[in-house]
Amino acid sequence: MNNLDYDVVIVGGGPAGLTAGLYSSRAGLNSLLIERGLVGGQIVNAELVENYPGFPEGISGYELGQVMHRQATKYGLKTLLTEVTGIELQETQKVIKTTEGSFTTRAVIIAGGSERQKLGVPGEEKFTGKGVSYCATCDAAFFREKPVAIVGGGNAAITEALHLVKFASRVTVIHRRNQLRATRILQERAFSEPVIEFLWDSTVEEIEGEDFVKRLRINHVPTGNKSSLEVAGVFISIGFKPDTAYLKDILPLDAVGHIITNEKMETEVPGIYAAGDIRYNSGRQAVTAAGDGATAAIYAEKFLAEK
Numbered sequence: 230m231n232n233l234d235y236d237v238v239i240v241g242g243g244p245a246g247l248t249a250g251l252y253s254s255r256a257g258l259n260s261l262l263i264e265r266g267l268v269g270g271q272i273v274n275a276e277l278v279e280n281y282p283g284f285p286e287g288i289s290g291y292e293l294g295q296v297m298h299r300q301a302t303k304y305g306l307k308t309l310l311t312e313v314t315g316i317e318l319q320e321t322q323k324v325i326k327t328t329e330g331s332f333t334t335r336a337v338i339i340a341g342g343s344e345r346q347k348l349g350v351p352g353e354e355k356f357t358g359k360g361v362s363y364c365a366t367c368d369a370a371f372f373r374e375k376p377v378a379i380v381g382g383g384n385a386a387i388t389e390a391l392h393l394v395k396f397a398s399r400v401t402v403i404h405r406r407n408q409l410r411a412t413r414i415l416q417e418r419a420f421s422e423p424v425i426e427f428l429w430d431s432t433v434e435e436i437e438g439e440d441f442v443k444r445l446r447i448n449h450v451p452t453g454n455k456s457s458l459e460v461a462g463v464f465i466s467i468g469f470k471p472d473t474a475y476l477k478d479i480l481p482l483d484a485v486g487h488i489i490t491n492e493k494m495e496t497e498v499p500g501i502y503a504a505g506d507i508r509y510n511s512g513r514q515a516v517t518a519a520g521d522g523a524t525a526a527i528y529a530e531k532f533l534a535e536k
């Protein structure tokens with residue numbers, strides 16, 4: 230087809246990148262996946278994934294990443310463990326720059342994910358996966374009939390609070406301001422939900438517990454008064470941080486840095502696609518990321534065939 234190093238280069242080895250790799254390699258395209266950390270992406274942090282289709286008993290996130298990689302590798306996907314630091318657009322090709330050298334390709338699928346922002350308080354790291362969660366859709370079911378808190382006041386936080394009420398005995402929304410940033414309709418739903426309580430003008434100073442989270446130390450910002458809140462879990466929903474600084478000169482990004490695509494996962498640059506959590510308005514689930522990855526690879530294949 231050409232004398233470039235690859236037909237498709239995929240940046241990121243999470244569910245989006247691995248599925249893109251499965252589809253592109255199975256379509257006979259010479260495909261390289263580049264991952265700077267652990268193959269599997271963020272899902273490797275999930276102890277038990279209960280909402281990925283095909284695994285009725287659930288599957289550990291680590292194992293899910295491993296089997297996805299095995300499946301893609303079976304069809305010829307190559308994997309390189311290094312970091313992509315830049316993409317240079319040339320007339321008929323893209324040059325992928327990494328810490329291990331550069332590669333030429335015609336199509337690129339960017340699937341670098343988006344990390345949840347941390348609170349940065351004592352106890353947060355220690356209790357992650359032991360009561361501290363960054364994803365209510367993923368973990369709410371582990372807190373049936375238990376009191377939980379959610380930190381944040383935007384659309385994501387309130388949507389997650391409304392999801393949590395189906396499981397938890399009490400949901401306390403802790404917000405550093407005295408009003409929510411979420412849309413009016415979400416606010417109305419949250420205010421009319423008897424299980425949801427609000428702690429306004431408040432921040433979490435520390436997360437305490439033994440093996441699991443037991444309580445939060447709360448600071449009331451205007452007065453400086455300290456209090457504690459007994460909870461079995463705390464969901465942190467204060468935003469996401471995609472690592473896309475290296476793309477800002479070549480692709481349109483939203484205010485936070487997520488990549489804007491159409492429904493074909495195409496960006497504004499022909500031959501560059503984005504898939505998974507790194508996309509603006511992504512579903513932020515393994516299965517939605519996988520779906521995006523498949524879509525991106527299908528349209529990348531069409532793009533290459535038309536060339």
Ligand SMILES: Cc1cc2nc3c(=O)[nH]c(=O)nc-3n(C[C@H](O)[C@H](O)[C@H](O)COP(=O)(O)OP(=O)(O)OC[C@H]3O[C@@H](n4cnc5c(N)ncnc54)[C@H](O)[C@@H]3O)c2cc1C
Pocket residue numbers: 240241242243244245246263264265266267268269270271272273274275276277278279280281311312313314340341342343363364367368472504505506507512513514515516518
């Ligand atoms: C603790 C936890 C539990 C979760 N539980 C569930 C669950 O039960 N069910 C569910 O559906 N979802 C769950 N999720 C969410 C799910 O993991 C994500 O939605 C999904 O992994 C997103 O996939 P992705 O491929 O878009 O990105 P990611 O999984 O984030 O993968 C992106 C990869 O790209 C790599 N990367 C980024 N930039 C570069 C670069 N410049 N060069 C090279 N590599 C790069 C990163 O190292 C990373 O491995 C959970 C998330 C967490 C954190």
